[in-house]
Amino acid sequence: MIGRISGRYALRSLWRHPRRTILSMVGVGIGVAIGLIATSWMRGGTEMQIRAVSESGAGHLRVVPKGWTARRENTLRLPDAPAIDGAVRSIPAVELAAPRARVNALLAFGNRSAGVEIVGVDPEVEQRANRIVFKSRLAGRYLKPGDQNTVVVGRTLADRLRVDLDDDLYVTLSGPDGVRSAMLSIVGVLSTGARDLDAGICHVNLEVMEKISGYAGIGEISILLDDYRRIEETRRELGRQFAGLEVLSWKEVNPGIAANVEGDRGFMRALVAIIIVVVGLGIVSAQLTAVMERRREIAVLTALGMRARQVVGLVVIEAVSVALGGSVIALCIGGGVAHWLATRGVDIRALMGEEFGFGDVLLDPYIYGDFGSWIVFYALAVSVAATVAASLYPAWIASRVEPADALRT
């Protein structure tokens, strides 16, 4: 009964100062809207970077031989690869599993030479799993299963070696039995548009890799999942199945980008928190005013038997109402901008220049904000939490009003 009364009373006092109430709501609304927009942008940017890293060869998860993390040694190979491959593919969250084997080599043509990491691939899987293949312009053709001594290289690498389609490259590398060499014929030239990245592309079939390097088998299985949010659960599952191997996430394969993603995320959160605190201080001040000017009313209510708990409830209900109004405003402003970010996207070429290579990762030229039902929860949760937290001090002051003192002044 009394709860209902204090609810009605709270609403009535909000309505008595519509200007103040609306100002408070607008304040909360703008603060939360900024948080909403920043979060939408950050989630979109994170998702883009994770997609870019995982599709540029790291995979969401990667199964590697034990000891790989410590040494990052390209010539380590997986024991019993077919069994691992089969087991990986049987996990429902796994969309693609790309087996690869790497070796470092020196490519030469005439008096030109360049050091690269040659990647042995399964051509059919690679064309779907690696954006460096499927997003590039391709001159000639990509590798085919059963190709003998063929190679696909990046445009910059080809230019540096002054080679083109059908030229034969001389490969020197150090195999298990000493220095080895081989001739590979160029069937395709890939260009992603990022010069540094194109200088490092050199793909051959897995069989060719075995033959030229002398190392048998595959060195890693990179896994793309249907949803990056399932990385941790799938990783545990794989870890259980392959106790003798290492299962890495993209973060361990590419710690530089991971730190960028996490650092930006932390930075944005800190900024949003500060903005909310600044807005919150405004709410504290508004609520305090509202409490101070109603000291007499509160004193009367207390004298009539209202408990301190209910007085606190009164102030908090007022705060929640302001928060609800604020979240509607936040949704109108922030939701609108987030929707715009999500549908139009932001062209980051203006920021990063024409080349979107980040190390060996091919980024997308656009970042699309994230837009979804989370926006409603976010707006509600942040406004209510901030406003209620801001109203605690005024509520405490209100609950300590001494009826006799307040009525006498």
Add this chain to the structure above:
Amino acid sequence: MTTLRIAWRNLGRNRKRSLLALGAIALAQTTLVFVNGLFAGSYDQMLQTITGPMMGHVQVHHPRWREERAVDLYIDRLDAVRAQVGAMELPMSVSPRLYSAVLAASGEKSEQPADAEPAVIVGVDVSAESTRDGLLESLEPQDRPQGNKVALGRVLANRLNVSEGRELAVIGQDVDGFPASDLFVIAAIIDSPVDLVKTRGVVMCFHTAAGFLAIRDQAHEIVIRGSKADQADELAREVAALPALSELEVLSWREAMPEFSRMIDMKDWFDMIFLAIVFVASASGIANTSMMSSFERTREFGMLLAIGMQPAGVVRMVLAESVFLGLMGVLVGSLVGSALVLLAAHTGINYAALAGMEAADIAFGGISISYTIYPRFEFRHILFGFIAVAITSALASTWPATLAARLEPAKAMRL
């Protein structure tokens, strides 16, 4: 003067609220000064890497070098070129470099097959590169490359699993395409902000590299450092006009790395965007407080008008109050923010570690950008805050004050 005194007294009358508003403004200003200082620091670092060890202010190459980076695309008659550049009136340093892609492996005998890693020989003028902003600035004199002693990039050293004092085998080709190989001694492991040097670099003295590549009187790159990075474009024009360099490509760092040049130019915009975000947010808090306190005093204003205060006087008084409060907030915020910037400029802030990550750097466009940022104090960040707060608080308070001042005193007193 009277207006100011009344304004000051009014602020003291509702101390809690004044402190809350002051706190909000101070927090916003602290954030602004600190974050902008962080931006400034990280851009400085980028600029310093580019114009220091990586590019210098101006670079000279064979016209096709940057595209192909091939060993035979060299600058011919190096001595003549150096002499002409050195004879210019401007104070500068001139340092030639040689590059060549090779395979490197540990030169020690071991049970396991030696793993070879792609590497790049970087032949440099050791004394020129050992000065401030040079590629070898961080090395102690005894660790500098000399004869067959080389400095190895940190990442390459880790991959090869080698350390100082060990031997390094290098296989490659000389300028005519003949196989070349040699053994070197690792004198030092270097952490360079130049990504190429850090991940693949085998840095050796110019003559050793020239010997390996069978090159004489030639270089792949000439790095020129003038006195100021922002005069690089003029320096480049003057160097390009020299007769010995007519066939060569001469570029300032801005022309050679347009994306970074643009990023650095865009920093001012970032500062402004950030300022706008923080102040829209805090303005909605400040304006709220300030408008409320003005509105609730309509009756008081009516009284002042009734006893003969001019409407303009009322507006002035409220304005003074609000701007006064705002500026005090900015002052506190600026002090705290500057203190934080200066403190962090001393210790450095690890951006990645803030988020619990371990990575030390990220490679972008050939620069290894460190996650440890040393913020730089810039006075204009404080100035921005002062102006923004003065405007915000003035706007937020004049509206209600003007409304009140326009009222009939009797009406205002009855509200």
